[in-house]
Amino acid sequence: MGRGKQQSVAVDQTGWMIDNEIANFLLLHQTEVLYMCMLGYTFMHGSKVFAAAGDRPVSYKLVSMILACTGGGILVPLFINGIPVPLANDAYPIAILISFCIHHYFPIVGDVMKLAPAFKMVVILFYEMIRAKVVTTFTVGAAAAIAPSTFSFPVFGPIMCGTIAGCGGAFLPLNKGLDPIASGMQTPMITAFTGATAMHLFLNTSLSEGVVDAKSKAHLHLAVYFIAVGLVTGLGLSEKKEEVKTKKE
Numbered sequence: 001m002g003r004g005k006q007q008s009v010a011v012d013q014t015g016w017m018i019d020n021e022i023a024n025f026l027l028l029h030q031t032e033v034l035y036m037c038m039l040g041y042t043f044m045h046g047s048k049v050f051a052a053a054g055d056r057p058v059s060y061k062l063v064s065m066i067l068a069c070t071g072g073g074i075l076v077p078l079f080i081n082g083i084p085v086p087l088a089n090d091a092y093p094i095a096i097l098i099s100f101c102i103h104h105y106f107p108i109v110g111d112v113m114k115l116a117p118a119f120k121m122v123v124i125l126f127y128e129m130i131r132a133k134v135v136t137t138f139t140v141g142a143a144a145a146i147a148p149s150t151f152s153f154p155v156f157g158p159i160m161c162g163t164i165a166g167c168g169g170a171f172l173p174l175n176k177g178l179d180p181i182a183s184g185m186q187t188p189m190i191t192a193f194t195g196a197t198a199m200h201l202f203l204n205t206s207l208s209e210g211v212v213d214a215k216s217k218a219h220l221h222l223a224v225y226f227i228a229v230g231l232v233t234g235l236g237l238s239e240k241k242e243e244v245k246t247k248k249e
Contacts, residue, residue, distance in 0.1 A: 012212040018220055026223045027216060028133055038091060040126025042099035045069045045169065047110050050103045062100055064173075069096050071169025076138045076161045080145040117235060128230040131166055131188070132195070132223035138165035139196045140215060143204060153204045159197050166192025187233045195222045 017023060028034045045068045053061045067074075070092060073085025086092050102109050113120050139162030146154040167189040170180040180186065199218045201207065208214040232238050 018213060018216045023220055026129060027219055037126040037129045038095040040123045041130035042069050042095045044123050044127040046099045046103045065100055066096055067172035068169040071172040072165035075168045076165045079161060080142050124230045124234045125227055128226035129223055132226045135162045135166040135192055135196055136219045138162055139200050158200045162196025163193040191226055191229050195225055
């Protein structure tokens with residue numbers, strides 16, 4: 001009997017990145033974790049909406065919270081001929097309503113987040129994990145929906161869609177115009193743009209050649225990036241501009 005030909009099996013040298021429980025958690029593979037993070041995501045948006053709304057009517061706060069939580073998920077599907085997230089996924093409206101009720105009927109919970117850094121860290125973690133998933137989903141989805149023009153793959157369209165997906169709620173309702181960036185781009189806008197750009201170029205150029213599960217690994221790095229920046233900003237770990245100016249003087 002002749003010897004069978006040995007078949008070479010490709011070895012994933014970077015498989016350890018996503019083959020662990022931490023990666024499974026950050027990539028929201030479990031439905032229960034996804035719903036839990038949705039609640040944290042909507043709760044964080046709710047704290048911002050209620051702080052800015054003041055004594056305005058309940059209806060104003062509710063609609064503002066819906067737009068803040070699903071702004072990117074409303075605008076981007078309209079651009080690529082899709083169904084807006086709040087219409088396509090009933091879990092988001094449920095999470096929004098739960099978070100709204102918590103802020104409206106139990107405002108002390110929002111105060112706890114301001115006073116307890118550990119609780120705030122958890123909420124930021126959930127918030128940034130959902131944001132990373134949204135940016136990944138719409139960046140990749142836009143790349144598949146938009147036809148190439150000048151280059152072999154669509155370049156600016158998916159990057160714009162990914163950026164809007166990560167910070168579109170800041171511009172809704174649209175009567176705000178450019179007021180959200182009147183004093184400069186906010187941190188979520190910057191991270192959404194840089195993250196969507198890096199992910200899109202990685203997945204559609206030779207940088208990802210030979211990479212097994214390139215999308216999942218890019219998503220994981222994006223989540224870590226968002227979480228790191230979110231914690232530094234949310235917990236006030238970076239020096240404020242006023243403090244820097246004082247040191248220079």
